[in-house]
Amino acid sequence: MNRPAAPWLRLGWRNLGRNSRRTVLTAGGLALGYCSVVVMTGLGRGMVAEMIGNGTGVLSGQLQVHSRDYLPERSVHETIGGRDGADVEGLVEAVAADPAVIAAAPRVYGGGLVSGGDQTVAAGLIGIDPKREANVSLIMRTGEAGRHPSGEANELWIGQEMARQLSVEPGDELVVVAPAADGSLGNDLFTVVGVFRSGLAEIDGTIAFLPYQSLQRLIALSSDRVHEIAARIEDAWEAPAAQSRLVASLSVSFGGAKVEDWTAFQPEMVQYARLFESFEWVLLVIVFVLAVFGVANTMLMATFERRREFAVLRALGATPGVVLKSVLWESVVLGAASLALGAAVTLPLLVWWHEAPPDVSWLYGDFTMAGGLVRPVLRVEYPFGMMVFAAFALFVTAIGAALLPAVRAGRVRPADALQD
Amino acid sequence: MKQVTMEPSETAATAVSGAPAVRTDDVWKVFEHDGIVVEAVRGVSLAIEPRDFVVLAGPSGSGKTTLLNMIGGLTRATRGQIWIDGRDITDLPERELARWRLERVGFVFQAYNLLPVLTALENAEFTMLLRGIPEDERRKRVESLFAEIGIAGLEDRRPSKLSGGQQQRVAVARAVVGRPALVLADEPTANLDSQTSSELIDLMARLNQEHGTTFVFATHDTELMRRAQRFIRLVDGQVVEDERRR
Numbered sequence: 001m002n003r004p005a006a007p008w009l010r011l012g013w014r015n016l017g018r019n020s021r022r023t024v025l026t027a028g029g030l031a032l033g034y035c036s037v038v039v040m041t042g043l044g045r046g047m048v049a050e051m052i053g054n055g056t057g058v059l060s061g062q063l064q065v066h067s068r069d070y071l072p073e074r075s076v077h078e079t080i081g082g083r084d085g086a087d088v089e090g091l092v093e094a095v096a097a098d099p100a101v102i103a104a105a106p107r108v109y110g111g112g113l114v115s116g117g118d119q120t121v122a123a124g125l126i127g128i129d130p131k132r133e134a135n136v137s138l139i140m141r142t143g144e145a146g147r148h149p150s151g152e153a154n155e156l157w158i159g160q161e162m163a164r165q166l167s168v169e170p171g172d173e174l175v176v177v178a179p180a181a182d183g184s185l186g187n188d189l190f191t192v193v194g195v196f197r198s199g200l201a202e203i204d205g206t207i208a209f210l211p212y213q214s215l216q217r218l219i220a221l222s223s224d225r226v227h228e229i230a231a232r233i234e235d236a237w238e239a240p241a242a243q244s245r246l247v248a249s250l251s252v253s254f255g256g257a258k259v260e261d262w263t264a265f266q267p268e269m270v271q272y273a274r275l276f277e278s279f280e281w282v283l284l285v286i287v288f289v290l291a292v293f294g295v296a297n298t299m300l301m302a303t304f305e306r307r308r309e310f311a312v313l314r315a316l317g318a319t320p321g322v323v324l325k326s327v328l329w330e331s332v333v334l335g336a337a338s339l340a341l342g343a344a345v346t347l348p349l350l351v352w353w354h355e356a357p358p359d360v361s362w363l364y365g366d367f368t369m370a371g372g373l374v375r376p377v378l379r380v381e382y383p384f385g386m387m388v389f390a391a392f393a394l395f396v397t398a399i400g401a402a403l404l405p406a407v408r409a410g411r412v413r414p415a416d417a418l419q420d
Numbered sequence: 421m422k423q424v425t426m427e428p429s430e431t432a433a434t435a436v437s438g439a440p441a442v443r444t445d446d447v448w449k450v451f452e453h454d455g456i457v458v459e460a461v462r463g464v465s466l467a468i469e470p471r472d473f474v475v476l477a478g479p480s481g482s483g484k485t486t487l488l489n490m491i492g493g494l495t496r497a498t499r500g501q502i503w504i505d506g507r508d509i510t511d512l513p514e515r516e517l518a519r520w521r522l523e524r525v526g527f528v529f530q531a532y533n534l535l536p537v538l539t540a541l542e543n544a545e546f547t548m549l550l551r552g553i554p555e556d557e558r559r560k561r562v563e564s565l566f567a568e569i570g571i572a573g574l575e576d577r578r579p580s581k582l583s584g585g586q587q588q589r590v591a592v593a594r595a596v597v598g599r600p601a602l603v604l605a606d607e608p609t610a611n612l613d614s615q616t617s618s619e620l621i622d623l624m625a626r627l628n629q630e631h632g633t634t635f636v637f638a639t640h641d642t643e644l645m646r647r648a649q650r651f652i653r654l655v656d657g658q659v660v661e662d663e664r665r666r
Contacts, residue, residue, distance in 0.1 A: 014537035317522020
């Protein structure tokens with residue numbers, strides 16, 4: 001004979017089995033609530049992760065090092081390096097040496113006009129080291145045609161939209177005019193060697209990449225001066241810790257450099273992440289408040305049908321508190337069964353959607369959020385904290401919903417109920 | 421037959437020395453519903469001695485069950501006082517009354533009222549569970565009692581798998597296994613055929629004689645009336661006949 005340790009749990013379990021259809025429906029409702037909260041949270045976090053991953057990974061990087069006064073004006077004169085400045089190569093190596101940093105690369109920034117035939121567009125000019133940049137920026141993987149610029153040649157890698165506006169393709173030549181650091185107006189002829197498509201309209205239409213040495217020449221910067229060192233970190237949320245480490249380590253040898261992580265230079269993404277986080281709690285409350293009414297209704301019916309049994313318990317010497325407790329134990333068992341069912345459905349779904357997220361781009365194309373490109377795939381992140389909290393909320397719901405029925409069961413008048 | 425081992429603290433002998441098992445003094449029960457007042461019990465005063473085997477008889481609506489419920493503390497008297505084992509239970513707080521019922525009173529109902537989700541053994545041991553008696557002790561006592569009352573082997577059956585007579589024996593076991601001073605039985609044989617009914621009466625009479633448990637029945641059963649040591653007839657809520665047979 002099966003004799004579980006806790007008689008009240010056993011009693012609760014058996015009572016739930018008396019109307020198995022009703023129990024399955026109730027537990028199913030709670031399980032569905034658990035599943036929806038956890039999966040929706042996972043989807044939201046997946047979307048935020050995608051947004052942050054792309055928003056920081058496409059171009060900006062998760063860490064940036066600048067001259068202390070470079071931001072926010074982005075003056076062409078505020079550089080790292082130069083005659084009295086830091087050793088740029090040494091600084092790149094120091095940044096790359098942080099355990100969280102995957103790669104680091106130097107950049108030079110400029111702005112100007114790019115002309116081809118009768119067409120001219122304003123362009124942000126980003127001078128890169130193509131080989132090192134390929135390990136830092138995801139945008140380097142978005143080539144649509146041609147190739148990356150190479151060496152120190154006057155080669156341009158432009159966005160698809162800019163190419164469309166200028167009616168050019170790889171092999172065509174463009175004239176680039178840009179204000180230089182010495183007050184002159186730099187201009188030169190560049191060859192388009194490739195076209196990229198990031199999916200972000202503001203990048204594809206306004207940015208042109210070129211070897212940083214060629215941009216230094218164009219805007220009259222000496223070859224030992226750059227504006228930025230960008231670094232890639234696999235988990236964007238580790239960037240603040242890496243930033244702290246680098247601030248401490250670089251202050252000794254590179255005192256003029258300022259290290260910032262993406263939460264400082266892309267604060268809108270942090271705000272979006274916080275917004276999603278608050279939405280998770282709203283969802284949790286809505287789902288389980290609705291569940292309370294469903295469970296309470298079921299428990300009220302179940303306890304009303306058993307008034308006579310509660311009267312017998314009272315007649316046998318059970319206090320109202322004992323009767324109340326017996327109903328609450330039943331709700332604990334219901335909660336446990338619901339959680340088991342919910343977990344059995346939720347966990348495989350989470351693993352599936354994490355490992356092989358369904359692509360719904362057929363429904364709608366890529367979209368941007370807080371400056372980050374978001375792919376329409378239902379990828380979930382594992383919301384471990386929410387899984388635990390939702391389980392707790394499920395139990396609170398089951399027990400909370402049973403409180404009123406339990407109190408009413410405890411108040412049954414034995415003599416009256418036994419004569420019904 | 422096996423004899424149930426009784427612990428001194430749980431036998432009927434713990435009743436207050438010299439006090440009646442039950443004493444009622446001018447007990448009234450008045451129900452009022454939608455302005456209609458019904459006097460179910462009207463000024464009943466009686467004393468039932470320990471080890472008694474008493475029948476409350478009378479037509480339907482005479483107040484038998486109501487009086488039984490008041491004696492058992494399931495409902496409170498509108499007026500008057502009730503002592504059980506010398507203790508005044510009239511105004512006991514609900515928790516104390518429940519505790520007192522648990523330790524001192526056993527109930528047997530007409531409809532058996534076994535909990536359907538529990539086995540026969542679990543039903544019988546339920547009051548001991550409430551009293552916090554260890555599981556091994558509970559099982560030992562129930563199995564011994566089941567053997568004594570002829571339902572050994574039925575321990576693991578649910579009530580739905582038992583006959584009416586077997587269910588009522590389990591109900592009797594549940595009532596007496598905790599060694600109460602008093603067992604109150606409301607129409608215990610009403611749902612049983614005559615042979616089963618007779619066997620059940622034999623069983624309760626034997627428990628009364630061997631264990632000294634006081635039994636008070638509310639019944640229409642002529643066989644049970646015939647076997648009673650004391651016969652009390654109620655009509656319209658009042659005692660109209662009180663006869664001690666031996």
